[in-house]
Amino acid sequence: GSGAGLPRFMGIPGENANGVFSANEFLTRVNLMKAAVEGYETPVRSGKKVAVVGGGNVAMDAARTALRLGSESHIV
Secondary structure: OOOOOOOOOOOOOOOOOOOOOOOHHHHHHHHHHOOOOOOOOOOOOOEEEEEOOOOHHHHHHHHHHHOOOOEEEEEE
């Protein structure tokens, strides 16, 4: 997804795959639902490498959050 409003998806293969989140959903799960904490119902399983599509503030927040979770972030 793209931006802080409603996510804008690109219509590409794999964007609905498990583990692919809009920035809104990713940041909500990590910050509000404390999903990065083990034992919570909605864990965020951050991969070794994370691709963030976008260049705005929300994209940077998502990339920095993924880094804090231990992932290598790549901004596209």
